[in-house]
Amino acid sequence: xxxxxxxxxxxxxxxxxxxxxxxxxxxxxxxxxxxxxxxxxxxxxxxxxxxxxxxxxxxxxxxxxxxxxxxxxxxxxxxxxxxxxxxxxxxxxxxxxxxxxxxxxxxxxxxxxxxxxxxxxxxxxxxxxxxxxxxxxxxxxxxxxxxxxxxxxxxxxxxxxxxxxxxxxxxxxxxxxxxxxxxxxxxxxxxxxxxxxxxxxxxxxxxxxxxxxxxxxxxxxxxxxxxxxxxxxxxxxxxxxxxxxxxxxxxxxxxxxxxxxxxxxxxxxxxxxxxxxxxxxxxxxxxxxxxxxxxxxxxxxxxxxxxxxxxxxxxx
Numbered sequence: 001x002x003x004x005x006x007x008x009x010x011x012x013x014x015x016x017x018x019x020x021x022x023x024x025x026x027x028x029x030x031x032x033x034x035x036x037x038x039x040x041x042x043x044x045x046x047x048x049x050x051x052x053x054x055x056x057x058x059x060x061x062x063x064x065x066x067x068x069x070x071x072x073x074x075x076x077x078x079x080x081x082x083x084x085x086x087x088x089x090x091x092x093x094x095x096x097x098x099x100x101x102x103x104x105x106x107x108x109x110x111x112x113x114x115x116x117x118x119x120x121x122x123x124x125x126x127x128x129x130x131x132x133x134x135x136x137x138x139x140x141x142x143x144x145x146x147x148x149x150x151x152x153x154x155x156x157x158x159x160x161x162x163x164x165x166x167x168x169x170x171x172x173x174x175x176x177x178x179x180x181x182x183x184x185x186x187x188x189x190x191x192x193x194x195x196x197x198x199x200x201x202x203x204x205x206x207x208x209x210x211x212x213x214x215x216x217x218x219x220x221x222x223x224x225x226x227x228x229x230x231x232x233x234x235x236x237x238x239x240x241x242x243x244x245x246x247x248x249x250x251x252x253x254x255x256x257x258x259x260x261x262x263x264x265x266x267x268x269x270x271x272x273x274x275x276x277x278x279x280x281x282x283x284x285x286x287x288x289x290x291x292x293x294x295x296x297x298x299x300x301x302x303x304x305x306x307x308x309x310x311x312x313x314x315x316x
Contacts (some may be wrong), residue, residue, distance in 0.1 A: 004090055006195070009024065010197055010280065012274075014208040014209045018055070019097040022057050026057065027301065031089045032061045037100050038242045039051075040073050040075075044069060045050050046220055047236070048244070049216070062081075065082070075105055075115070116275060137197055148176040151178040195285060197286045197288050228240070
C-alpha cells in the first residue's frame, strides 16, 4: 500500500516556522496541524505567539484554540486529534503539514508511537503531584534519575509534566520510557514524510527571541496573564507553567519586579530553544535548513519544494 505524504516543519522557538508554513501550504494545497503544546489553549494568545486569523491567509489550521487552560492536554491526546485531522485532510485530497517545536508530539505521529501500554493511573499521578507540593520538584526529579537516568538527562527538571509521565510509565509497565521511545522510533514510519528543521545562527536566534519577548510585553502579555489569573487560572495548572505565563504571574504576585520577570523569561526561552535544538540533533531523518544561507523566505520555500519533489513526497 502506498504511504500517504506528510510534511514536518519544525525548529526552535522564534525561528520563523509559522510564516514559512503558510507560504508552503499555499504552494502545495496543504493544511496545517499545530504541534505546539501551548497554542492548543484558548485565551493564551500573546504568550504563545499564536498565529492570528488574518495571518493564516485562508490556510486551515488545526489544534489551535481547542481547549480551556484548565483542561489537560498531552502527547496521547495530541496524537489522537492529529490523526483525526490528518485523515480528514487526506480525504479531501490535501497534504497535512505538521508545524511546531514540540519534538515528542511530532515523533508520536511520525513513528505512530503506541501509548496503549501505559494507561493513565490517576491515583499514582496524584501521589506524584503531592510529592511536588510537599517536597518540591527536586525530589520528583531524583525519583526519575533513579529509575531512568537517560530520560532524566533529556527532560529539564522544571518540566514536571514530562517527569511525571516518565515515572508513571515506569510504574505502570516496569519499563523505562526512554527505551520504549527508542523501540517505537525504530519502527518504520507509516508515512512518506520529510522533516525540515529550520535553524539560524545562535546569536541571531537569541536576538529574535529577545525581540519577540519585548513585542509580547508591548502587545499586552501582562494584561493577558492578569485576565487568566482573574478567571481562576493559577500556576497549579500545566498551562500556566508555560513560558511567558509563569514569569509574568510571579511578577503579578510580587515575587519579581517586572524587569526581573522579563529577564528570566528571555533567559529561559533561550534555554528552551537550546533544548529544542538538542532534541532535533538526536533525530536521524531530518533535513536541516540554516535560514542564514538563504536571502529570503521565498528561497527557503523553493528549496523545500525541490526536496519534496526530488524525494517524491509530493507531486505538483
